[in-house]
Amino acid sequence: MNRQFKEYPTDARNADIAKLCKKLQDDIDRWRKQQLECWPKLQHFVINQKVIEPENESLYLPSDFQSPVERTDFGLEEAGLLEMQLREGEANDALEAIRLAIKQLALDVQYKKKEVTGQKDSTRAHDELKRKCAARNKYVIKYRQAFRAMIRLGMVEGQTPHKELKDSDLRIKGMTGAGELGEGTKEESWIWSAMFDPSLPVSQRTEWENEFDRVRWFRAKANKDRWEEEIDILEEEFQRTKRSFARMEQVWKALAHVCDDTAEGWGKRAYAHQQVGMYQLLNKRAHGDFLKTKSHKPIPALAGFVAV
Template sequence: MAPSEGSTVRGARGVEQRNVTHVDFLCKALRLEEMQAKLRQRAHDVSELGLNASPQMKAQMTVLCDKLASGLRQHYETLAEVAPQLMNSGHQVLPDAPHADEILLPSRLTPDQVDNMSLRELLELEVQLRVIHAYDAIASLKKALAMRSFWTRHFKAQYSSQGKRTKGQASLRSCQARVKEASRAYSACYEWLTKSAPEVAENFGLQKLCNRDLMLLSEYLEQQHYRQNGRRLSWIWTLRPKFSAADDVDESPDSLKAVVESWQNEFTRLEYVHARAAVDRWTEEVKILECEMPAVVRWFEKEAMRWSCMSSGQGDDAGFRAYTCRQFSLYQTLADHALEVFTAVTGGEEAWDSIWDNPKIGNDDEGSAPMDVDNGT
């Protein structure tokens, strides 16, 4: 290989290695930005709860704060290597408080500063990665909204007799927190993207995220908001990823219908999965009850017969006979009352006779044997 060719190869490798270093540095910085948004959201939630904030929430916030502080130290160490000219220009290259640090990047600088310090290439790379990061944040937001829609329905359907702390309520709060965190992450990314390259954000279809954009898709469909003037579907549900700003996006009615239908199918899938699980669980409960109800009646009758036999086999002891007769009457009354109640709840005498004659538990298709209630097996 000629010396000139070798130097050209080494130069190309050097440029490639530098680009990889820059991409890795910017990806970690955007991840820190997302962590900072999550930290601010959790700090806001803790301050809203005040004394009601749980120790677990405070501990999680402390862990996140320490992790962010460690990442910020590494960020500024790498920044001094990637862009040493920032140190010579008087910019602060030391981390501030985790929740207040601006996470110094080319997008934080003015256009003149970017040109004077030869950071235009790094800024263009940051803009490209920010667009990708914004799309990821919107995807996470839509998933969180889908789960919030599902748990909202199930939360409203819970019985009033249930306790305040239920799985549905905990899951709903978790989904609401995910929606807030994804919203903050996108808003932080979009803010710096519009400051450094507003035309790029517009060309890629990115917009400012408002509270009205967080409408549940199921609410938009079920309440027929699309029939009302001025109530268009939120842009986050129609946003399509593009490889470049020049790519055309199909905004025809058929395209919009396909987007809405795809998300509606996702809701239907979630509803089916959870409904099927609930059906299987309650079917199992019904089978257990169909086994336990005849067992209860048979046990009462068995106890009544036992005390009746004891009463007839003890001669002339009046006190003992009176006690055994009382016990016999007690258990016989319990058996009659249970039989009356169980017959009513099972749907009548015909349904009860079917359960009484075939007390089974488990899956009948697998050949499960009747349970011997007298022997307790």
């Protein structure tokens, strides 16, 4: 029934759509009047535009003209600066909504895995997840539109906190006690640290958001402590291995000195010196590997987190 309803809207639904289209067209007409009063040079574009649906009509904002020369010719320089500020705010709002939606989805997925059983409840939970994914994707589209507009207005990517939002960025780490295989080598998505204002009052954040971030922070800290402990253990194992190789080198050197000058003794002495060389080489390799591991910087476990 749901599929049929989506593919074949009812008469009432069609009437609602027509009403919304009429309202949108009225808003565009009012905008056209103000637009042509401020920028009469755009009249040529407005008159020659052939669009049937109002939702597909171009508004001819400054971001619709990628060339700075065109914006200058049409007198859109100041409007371009104003649109850049508005687009930046739009991108920030969309990004905040995306972060909130990802948190909600992560909690719902975790709850579904642990608590939901049975076909009926699983289907209902799956439909709810699809609905929330669709809501998240609306904000993703809004951010990408704002980002593309800022690029056309002259924003240089890499010089601002805003970045291209990829599907791989729509994730969050640290939702389960034990991370998935390979998760420790992955860095946190940039969306969790971009434009974060540490001076934001706690009262402006919901209680469950604070609890969510607090749990993630302590899980990340626990992982960090375990990794540091593993590093200490491995370093000590390296040192014990080196001491073991050095000790065996001394043992075989001592055995080489006690061999007599008979043919059999010369053979034993040659074998002892061979063992000495082997343990010297092993000790040298172990020392080199130890220096390599010391030169590697560990991945920051708490990147993107704020202590709450």
